Amino acid sequence: MVEKYYKSRIYKLKKELENKNFSSSNLIILKDENIFYLTGFYGKDSESILLLIDNDLYLLVNFIYLEQAKKTVRLNDLKVIQYNKNKYKKLAEILIDYNEKIIGVDGQNINHEDFKKLEKYLSNQNKKLISVIDAVENLRVVKDDIELYKIEKACSVVDKVFNYIINFKSSVLNKFTEIELANEIKSKMISFDAEGSSFDPVVANNEYSSLPHYLPSRKKIGNGIILLDFGARFDNYCSDITRTILNGEYKNYSRFKKIYDIVLEAQNISLDNCREGITCADLDKKARNFIKSKGYGRNFGHGLGHGVGIEVHEKPRIGVSEKTILKENMVITIEPGIYIENFGGIRIEDLVIVKKNGIKNLYKSSKILIELE
């Protein structure tokens, strides 16, 4: 990816810091995903620091990431600096040459102990450390064209994998354990050109499907409900899908089908209402009120969806109390579910790009109930 994308992100961040009265026009950035978004370098150990101050940019990394940082950073003006043991001490050594008296740090991505440590270093320089919230996360919610391209690629992998799974015969699927099917999903994502999974796939059979974050077990897959929730990673961007299907003859078919249709209708209502201008809370309510009206309100205990990008869960949260207004080129999941303890759960999830007058749904995978024979 070319430098101009990163330059434009840094530029926007600076504007944001200046205009929005964040009380600090400089910023210490600690979260690996935020650093990747702004520089192209993606450390994975939460040990790097990006500093924006005046017109200068510093990236502090340890030995392990030094060579990788030099090779992947896409901003010519950025100075890559190695620290040895104490990254905050090194940071303070850099800051001493600047006159700024107020230094901003991302308060949600620094632990309390580290905040106190850094605060002490800076107070020795008569500088004050203040907490700045979500400055980079807020930029990341609206995706640019390169990001949309990568997310769409990650979604097309998912479509291919789902299509592969639903072509199994039930008798073949019965030979898999949940873990083995999860692994098959992971392998297929890679053979369809993803780097890997965006999270550990959920493969949940029957009553286990009522646990929204269930981890697959060594149990053989039996007839009945199979809830599949998985995603691929393509060039460090994520996708996320859920489908609930039936495997072979299923004794509780009619109860299942009734609930399936409610979840599907709730999802369709949400998709129909999703566009620039609606608040996250209002969109959530469209699905929630419908599910409530069918008597399953207390069985839909999570939010309707979430943003997806470099992280599989990022802003905005689509929930009852979230006032964010959707904007064009946000990328969000829409995933209502109904969960009944000791029976099972049904969730249907798509990933969509918010558009001015509607959405672009990134999946082709069918939502008509699939029954493997």
Added chain:
Amino acid sequence: MVEKYYKSRIYKLKKELENKNFSSSNLIILKDENIFYLTGFYGKDSESILLLIDNDLYLLVNFIYLEQAKKTVRLNDLKVIQYNKNKYKKLAEILIDYNEKIIGVDGQNINHEDFKKLEKYLSNQNKKLISVIDAVENLRVVKDDIELYKIEKACSVVDKVFNYIINFKSSVLNKFTEIELANEIKSKMISFDAEGSSFDPVVANNEYSSLPHYLPSRKKIGNGIILLDFGARFDNYCSDITRTILNGEYKNYSRFKKIYDIVLEAQNISLDNCREGITCADLDKKARNFIKSKGYGRNFGHGLGHGVGIEVHEKPRIGVSEKTILKENMVITIEPGIYIENFGGIRIEDLVIVKKNGIKNLYKSSKILIELE
């Protein structure tokens, strides 16, 4: 796993809090791995809270994990409580019924913003929030028999996978990309009965092997260096291994072999000196001084090793400034490496149990240089 293990951990934690003058005999625990260690419930979203106060135990979870928490908690006396949106508010509602004036929270596992939020709730009850460091992490360093059993299982999976890989012909390996080989490793771990990887495998060919945390690419594997760093997860416990091997004819063989032998000897020196009673710093120095004496001091930029357990990186850190004294039944990696930019890197890593008079090495995988033909 039976209740007595968890009861004994809770008991030890309480003793620790009382004896060690942590300034607080109660504790708010936020890290998923610490909660799993103490209760048997393993949430994976950093949204659960465990509270130890007086003789009471509370686990606060959101809707997504409620059913799973009820099913997996192994302590009969623990109260599982669902919160809706604000976990800290719910926590404050519980704390109001207790007379304690000082409440401890793990300051390294709470972000600064959340600390301030919780501090405010508690100051309304005339309670003071204080930061407590590493109380649970310090308990986790010495493993009990069940933990050692699980780690050994995770290691035996790794031995099988390594043995599988080194039986490839060079001509077969040349058909794989790095990502495909990483995926083959992941698949094999599962077929050998692991739940999955303990981290994304590193498969690094030639000059890319000098990046210690390199991520595999879509490049075909060529002749020369292959650095393999991977680990399996068995019943939520990790293993971690590194071997550096050669694939086919390699033009830089003699330079490589010279460095390989230095790394191997540095590792053997460390293994020979590892036992109860030595400090982490002293153990690190055994390898580091040897590598320095051979002229590669600046090419060994990371610590000698780290603890492994529920997390693949946990305490203790085996590094130059770490004063921790090794104790029986700590489980640590020993992994010296030499990295040369634009040439490649060599690292050899074992996982060992520290014993009174030496170690138990958990791998059988050969360290004699393997050359695939």
